[in-house]
Amino acid sequence: MGSLTRKAAIVGVAESDIGSTPGKSPMELMAQAAKRALDDAGLKKEDIDGLCWAAFGGSILDVGEYLQIMPKWCDSTQYGGSSFDAHVGHAAAAIAAGLCETVLVVMGTTNVAGRELNVPRGGGGGAGGGERGGAAFSGRVYGLGGPVTNYSMAATRHMHLYGTTSEQLAEIAVATRKWAMLNPKALMRKPITVQDVLNSPMISYPLHLLDCCLITDAGGAVIVTTPERARNLKKKPVWILGFGEHFTHNAITYMPDITVTPAVESGNAAFKMAGLTRKDIDFVQTYDSFTITTLLALEDLGFCKKGEGGAFFANQRTAPGGDFPVNTSGGGLSYTHPGMFGIFLLIEAARQLRGECGERQVEDAKVGIANGMGGLLSSAATVILGRD
Amino acid sequence: MQSRPLPKPLPFVYPENKPFWDGTKRHELVIQRCKDCGKFYFYPRTACPHCLSENTEWVKTSGKGKVYSFTICVRPGSPAFAGDVPYNVAIIELDEGVRMMSQITDCKNEDIKCDMPVEVVFKDASPEIALPYFRPVA
Ligand SMILES: [Zn+2]
Numbered sequence: 001m002g003s004l005t006r007k008a009a010i011v012g013v014a015e016s017d018i019g020s021t022p023g024k025s026p027m028e029l030m031a032q033a034a035k036r037a038l039d040d041a042g043l044k045k046e047d048i049d050g051l052c053w054a055a056f057g058g059s060i061l062d063v064g065e066y067l068q069i070m071p072k073w074c075d076s077t078q079y080g081g082s083s084f085d086a087h088v089g090h091a092a093a094a095i096a097a098g099l100c101e102t103v104l105v106v107m108g109t110t111n112v113a114g115r116e117l118n119v120p121r122g123g124g125g126g127a128g129g130g131e132r133g134g135a136a137f138s139g140r141v142y143g144l145g146g147p148v149t150n151y152s153m154a155a156t157r158h159m160h161l162y163g164t165t166s167e168q169l170a171e172i173a174v175a176t177r178k179w180a181m182l183n184p185k186a187l188m189r190k191p192i193t194v195q196d197v198l199n200s201p202m203i204s205y206p207l208h209l210l211d212c213c214l215i216t217d218a219g220g221a222v223i224v225t226t227p228e229r230a231r232n233l234k235k236k237p238v239w240i241l242g243f244g245e246h247f248t249h250n251a252i253t254y255m256p257d258i259t260v261t262p263a264v265e266s267g268n269a270a271f272k273m274a275g276l277t278r279k280d281i282d283f284v285q286t287y288d289s290f291t292i293t294t295l296l297a298l299e300d301l302g303f304c305k306k307g308e309g310g311a312f313f314a315n316q317r318t319a320p321g322g323d324f325p326v327n328t329s330g331g332g333l334s335y336t337h338p339g340m341f342g343i344f345l346l347i348e349a350a351r352q353l354r355g356e357c358g359e360r361q362v363e364d365a366k367v368g369i370a371n372g373m374g375g376l377l378s379s380a381a382t383v384i385l386g387r388d
Numbered sequence: 389m390q391s392r393p394l395p396k397p398l399p400f401v402y403p404e405n406k407p408f409w410d411g412t413k414r415h416e417l418v419i420q421r422c423k424d425c426g427k428f429y430f431y432p433r434t435a436c437p438h439c440l441s442e443n444t445e446w447v448k449t450s451g452k453g454k455v456y457s458f459t460i461c462v463r464p465g466s467p468a469f470a471g472d473v474p475y476n477v478a479i480i481e482l483d484e485g486v487r488m489m490s491q492i493t494d495c496k497n498e499d500i501k502c503d504m505p506v507e508v509v510f511k512d513a514s515p516e517i518a519l520p521y522f523r524p525v526a
Contacts, residue, residue, distance in 0.1 A: 133431065139477055142477045142490060143461055143466065143491075153459050154457070157457040251489070253479050258479070
């Protein structure tokens with residue numbers, strides 16, 4: 001048993017209103033998600049003594065002030081959409097060390113509402129960091145744009161090296177949509193086919209529109225606490241069994257190998273801590289900013305060999321009814337994606353392990369994995385979760 | 389009334405990267421090499437990222453390399469590029485081992501391949517700045 005195994009548990013999860021939330025600010029969505037997660041756990045705001053948060057800009061001081069949470073311990077690690085998965089690992093360590101007892105991990109962005117109001121949205125994506133150093137050579141002068149233009153380069157080389165096809169990537173979008181059709185909260189619930197994905201407009205070769213995640217408003221919240229407190233709350237504890245994180249670069253130009261993500265390191269660390277093998281996993285929730293993100297994650301977490309990701313997704317194996325459930329909420333591709341998706345992986349994993357997922361429930365789910373990937377395939381944070 | 393195209397973004401020139409842009413203006417592709425550990429590196433930094441030595445030098449590269457990967461932007465990456473779609477953006481791996489973001493020129497987008505050999509060419513982006521591009525080697 002590893003250093004953090006069963007030393008902390010997720011006891012409350014919730015998302016805010018999602019999709020288009022006209023007039024809302026990121027902070028309003030955060031407060032809404034936090035309230036719902038507290039209610040889910042049966043906790044009061046006064047019980048919170050640790051705070052974690054990340055956004056593209058701003059300070060945790062602002063969040064604490066807005067929510068009137070004055071924590072003993074905090075973490076605003078920000079390395080993209082995987083930050084919240086890292087926060088849960090860091091929170092488990094802080095709780096195990098006795099630095100605090102109950103941590104709120106919270107986020108909110110208003111990509112849609114903010115665009116309408118022309119105000120800061122708290123979302124976005126891509127590499128930041130000023131215009132000195134590497135950002136001065138980001139590719140901006142050649143017309144390189146947001147995340148899709150970067151992730152597409154990973155897909156191009158994966159196709160070149162391993163013969164991966166657009167049809168294989170499309171299988172991922174189709175399977176994820178089938179899960180969304182079973183999730184009443186998911187935003188995109190019309191069935192799609194592989195041909196629909198291939199016929200959708202090319203955005204940045206080789207990725208089509210339906211290879212890309214949604215752009216939505218959403219907030220999310222996850223509450224982590226001690227084993228003692230976790231055993232005496234409304235819902236059954238969802239135990240943190242293993243955790244690992246890693247990052248390798250900011251700009252994708254400097255990714256050591258554009259087809260190998262930091263999930264290799266984060267995944268190995270998480271499995272080692274949990275003392276589990278890949279065969280012990282009942283479902284995978286993994287960041288799907290794009291179809292290629294999911295494919296690379298499944299390879300790098302060790303569920304198939306490097307280069308075999310395309311074949312792995314054949315015949316809708318990861319869809320409802322398949323033998324390998326992936327992204328059972330409908331993922332960033334079809335459920336919601338507010339620029340940073342990592343917290344929603346934890347929310348869905350917790351709901352699956354509690355058996356709350358209705359039509360999309362993975363039968364007898366005991367152990368699941370949430371794997372965040374942030375930045376431009378820059379960072380990965382892997383959390384292995386289990387129930388009693 | 390005809391609308392003028394938006395100006396394309398230009399690189400930011402700072403003390404630590406000025407020798408690179410002075411080089412492209414002379415139509416030379418220069419990068420840094422560490423005199424302590426002997427390794428090349430890019431992007432420009434005062435300290436070598438391999439060993440953090442500041443004992444570094446600028447050296448002229450062969451200007452040759454290969455396409456590491458690329459994309460073809462069908463939607464413009466920023467509004468200034470709206471008139472250029474579809475256009476490519478590519479990561480080039482120089483023979484010296486470093487990578488840089490650039491664009492393939494003198495080549496149809498559909499003919500670009502990963503690992504294709506390329507060489508540097510320069511195009512003026514303003515009276516002060518020349519940008520490096522890469523074209524296929526025959
Ligand atoms: Zn050195």
